[in-house]
Amino acid sequence: MSPDSRATLRGVVERVTFHTEETGYCILKVRPEKGGGGELVTVLGNTPRVVPGEEIEARGAWVQNAEYGRQFKAEHMKLARPKSLDGLVHYLGSGLIEGIGSKYAKRIVDKFGTEVFDIIENTSARLQEVEGIGKKRRTEIRDSWMKQKAVHSIMVFLHEQGISTSRALRIYKTYGEEAVQVLQQNPYRLAADIHGVGFKTADSIAAQMGMAKDAPPRIRAGILYALDEASGSGHTCLPRPLLLENAAKMLDAALELVELQLEGLLAAAEVVQEHIGGEERVFLATLHHAEKRVAMRLRTLLERPATHPPMDEDKAIAWCQQKTGLALAESQQRAVKEALRQRMLIITGGPGVGKTTIVNTVLTILRAKKVRTVLAAPTGRAAQRLGESTGLEARTLHRLLEYQGEGVWGRNQNKRLDGDLFVIDECSMVDTQLMSRLLDALPEEAHLLLVGDADQLPSVGAGAVLHDCISSDVVPVVKLTEIFRQAAQSRIITAAHSINHGLMPDLKPSAEADFFFLERNSGEEIQQTIVQLMKERLPARYGFDPAKDIQVLCPMNRQLLGTRAFNEVLQDALNAGHEMQFEVERFGIKYRAGDKVIQTRNNYDKGVFNGDIGHIRTVESEPVKITVAFDDLLVEYEPGELDELQLAYAITIHKSQGSEFPCVIIPLAMAQFIMLERSLIYTAVTRGRRLVIVVGEQKALGTAVRNGEGRRRYTGLRERLGKG
DNA sequence: GGTCGGCC
Numbered sequence: 001m002s003p004d005s006r007a008t009l010r011g012v013v014e015r016v017t018f019h020t021e022e023t024g025y026c027i028l029k030v031r032p033e034k035g036g037g038g039e040l041v042t043v044l045g046n047t048p049r050v051v052p053g054e055e056i057e058a059r060g061a062w063v064q065n066a067e068y069g070r071q072f073k074a075e076h077m078k079l080a081r082p083k084s085l086d087g088l089v090h091y092l093g094s095g096l097i098e099g100i101g102s103k104y105a106k107r108i109v110d111k112f113g114t115e116v117f118d119i120i121e122n123t124s125a126r127l128q129e130v131e132g133i134g135k136k137r138r139t140e141i142r143d144s145w146m147k148q149k150a151v152h153s154i155m156v157f158l159h160e161q162g163i164s165t166s167r168a169l170r171i172y173k174t175y176g177e178e179a180v181q182v183l184q185q186n187p188y189r190l191a192a193d194i195h196g197v198g199f200k201t202a203d204s205i206a207a208q209m210g211m212a213k214d215a216p217p218r219i220r221a222g223i224l225y226a227l228d229e230a231s232g233s234g235h236t237c238l239p240r241p242l243l244l245e246n247a248a249k250m251l252d253a254a255l256e257l258v259e260l261q262l263e264g265l266l267a268a269a270e271v272v273q274e275h276i277g278g279e280e281r282v283f284l285a286t287l288h289h290a291e292k293r294v295a296m297r298l299r300t301l302l303e304r305p306a307t308h309p310p311m312d313e314d315k316a317i318a319w320c321q322q323k324t325g326l327a328l329a330e331s332q333q334r335a336v337k338e339a340l341r342q343r344m345l346i347i348t349g350g351p352g353v354g355k356t357t358i359v360n361t362v363l364t365i366l367r368a369k370k371v372r373t374v375l376a377a378p379t380g381r382a383a384q385r386l387g388e389s390t391g392l393e394a395r396t397l398h399r400l401l402e403y404q405g406e407g408v409w410g411r412n413q414n415k416r417l418d419g420d421l422f423v424i425d426e427c428s429m430v431d432t433q434l435m436s437r438l439l440d441a442l443p444e445e446a447h448l449l450l451v452g453d454a455d456q457l458p459s460v461g462a463g464a465v466l467h468d469c470i471s472s473d474v475v476p477v478v479k480l481t482e483i484f485r486q487a488a489q490s491r492i493i494t495a496a497h498s499i500n501h502g503l504m505p506d507l508k509p510s511a512e513a514d515f516f517f518l519e520r521n522s523g524e525e526i527q528q529t530i531v532q533l534m535k536e537r538l539p540a541r542y543g544f545d546p547a548k549d550i551q552v553l554c555p556m557n558r559q560l561l562g563t564r565a566f567n568e569v570l571q572d573a574l575n576a577g578h579e580m581q582f583e584v585e586r587f588g589i590k591y592r593a594g595d596k597v598i599q600t601r602n603n604y605d606k607g608v609f610n611g612d613i614g615h616i617r618t619v620e621s622e623p624v625k626i627t628v629a630f631d632d633l634l635v636e637y638e639p640g641e642l643d644e645l646q647l648a649y650a651i652t653i654h655k656s657q658g659s660e661f662p663c664v665i666i667p668l669a670m671a672q673f674i675m676l677e678r679s680l681i682y683t684a685v686t687r688g689r690r691l692v693i694v695v696g697e698q699k700a701l702g703t704a705v706r707n708g709e710g711r712r713r714y715t716g717l718r719e720r721l722g723k724g
Numbered sequence: 725g726g727t728c729g730g731c732c
Contacts (some may be wrong), residue, residue, distance in 0.1 A: 048731085174732080378730065380731080396731065399732085408732095459729090461731095555728085602731080635728075654728050655731085673725045675728070
């Protein structure tokens with residue numbers, strides 16, 4: 001809204017056409033104070049409570065609605081008690097006050113006039129002077145009125161602090177009549193209690209309320225915020241000196257002051273400090289609890305020998321190979337035996353090392369021995385793949401643990417899961433809190449098989465569970481390196497290995513190679529080269545279908561080399577559309593038949609999962625309907641469901657985790673500096689089965705490859721598992 | 725130099 005379109009409207013609320021307490025949204029008919037020929041105008045806005053007869057002062061702008069004509073859209077509205085007698089009758093008789101209808105409203109106003117509020121509040125006994133009002137009704141009127149007044153004064157107070165109506169409503173709903181008190185005592189409680197209010201908002205409210213920069217509640221909130229921020233980038237804790245430094249900088253406060261308040265938080269058990277790995281580390285209480293639970297449960301598991309049915313392992317493996325027709329290599333057989341012997345085992349390794357074959361063999365053998373198996377994975381897509389590759393039911397961890405939203409888990413230490421062997425795939429994506437939920441719900445006698453690639457991108461949430469378990473040296477691990485899927489001389493594989501060791505991969509061009517680096521030193525050149533590769537060079541040379549076989553993987557969404565820009569140019573280049581073709585536009589993105597799309601959240605009704613890639617088969621009009629083919633599965637989308645889809649000519653490397661493609665193209669430049677990290681490049685390169693091409697700046701590739709430990713996550717799990 | 729991502 002431009003500043004000159006702002007306007008102020010004053011008048012009397014004649015009618016409340018619509019009002020919902022849920023959001024406070026309202027549509028009012030207002031008689032303006034002056035001018036306008038006394039004609040009613042429509043006002044749209046937000047307020048917790050509005051009563052006909054009230055005087056309104058609204059700030060906002062006039063807008064034109066196609067259906068309803070000119071309306072006043074209020075950003076802010078202030079309502080006040082009516083002053084005129086007519087208004088008073090209207091107001092009191094609106095149902096606002098229990099015990100007063102339109103009849104009594106008239107009688108009361110006739111009797112007391114504008115002093116009516118004073119009478120109700122201070123000398124309510126006088127209400128009994130009105131015919132028909134006894135003691136009971138008089139008390140009812142007074143109580144009801146005082147409650148209304150409290151709500152009103154809270155809203156006025158919040159508005160005075162510069163808090164918007166919708167936020168004020170949420171605050172009022174959370175704290176009720178104590179809202180003002182809560183805010184005056186500690187506005188930082190808002191950050192903890194109100195969704196959508198963070199430290200920064202609370203801090204600016206506190207500043208407006210006149211709270212000093214070095215006030216203890218402010219410093220404490222800042223420390224908690226610094227830890228919360230850290231958990232957002234994957235740390236379950238921070239070394240004490242780093243935490244103090246971060247918090248002091250953000251709060252613009254003295255280090256000693258921060259240190260003092262940290263002691264207060266420790267005493268209040270809101271944070272926990274522990275001496276780990278030769279230094280003091282500070283945790284948020286919740287993460288500390290989760291990490292300790294993980295360590296404790298894992299150590300209990302590890303103390304017990306496996307209790308699988310006794311068997312001759314070699315015979316069992318031979319039987320299984322015969323049954324399935326799959327021949328196991330020596331390294332795979334060793335992994336299977338370990339899994340049969342251990343209470344808990346981690347199987348880790350990159351793509352193509354045969355993790356799936358090992359899991360299948362273990363499952364086949366143990367199921368033949370009547371062992372009850374349970375399969376799960378952290379993402380819907382990974383669960384679906386696990387289910388397909390084993391032919392058994394596999395669920396997301398959230399579904400397995402019967403997650404009900406809002407922190408409620410149906411399965412926990414009081415209601416444990418059923419099963420003898422739990423197989424969790426794609427464990428690199430499991431964070432500390434989810435792992436602690438799983439271990440809590442695991443039966444005492446359960447066996448646990450964790451499968452994943454520790455070199456891939458770390459979990460979204462805080463922690464590095466798989467990493468920490470492996471490096472603790474106390475959890476049995478089978479690390480697979482022998483490649484079965486690709487040819488051993490594959491440059492993709494050797495490049496992936498180099499990257500993992502922090503070395504620049506071999507970039508010398510060779511006609512036989514399946515890994516290429518094309519040096520381009522400007523964003524425009526990189527983009528042009530990739531479009532050309534996809535449209536002309538790769539289909540001509542290798543016979544790839546651009547939309548089906550080739551996947552562009554970007555480090556970022558934004559910028560010239562991000563997914564958004566690539567999707568736009570690649571859609572233009574590969575599927576330009578024509579005049580006769582019906583297309584649907586949504587949020588600036590056009591969807592046409594032939595487009596490559598990706599599903600962005602799990603949809604169990606449709607049977608598609610976050611990360612599934614498909615192609616638009618048809619786009620129909622009247623009614624608008626888009627049909628997408630995911631392999632053999634045809635899925636229909638209504639216009640309102642299109643937010644579940646995005647164009648997928650280019651996707652982020654993060655989103656590609658867990659998928660593979662015949663050909664992968666990776667744009668890489670220093671402009672993506674912030675993202676350049678070893679695990680990112682490793683993940684991208686290992687997505688390609690037959691051909692991987694990196695296009696961009698050699699310096700960017702070098703930066704990424706070297707940046708391995710730079711982004712280490714602060715956790716305490718490794719040490720907890722190790723000793724002490 | 726300023727970012728990505730899961731689940732219900």
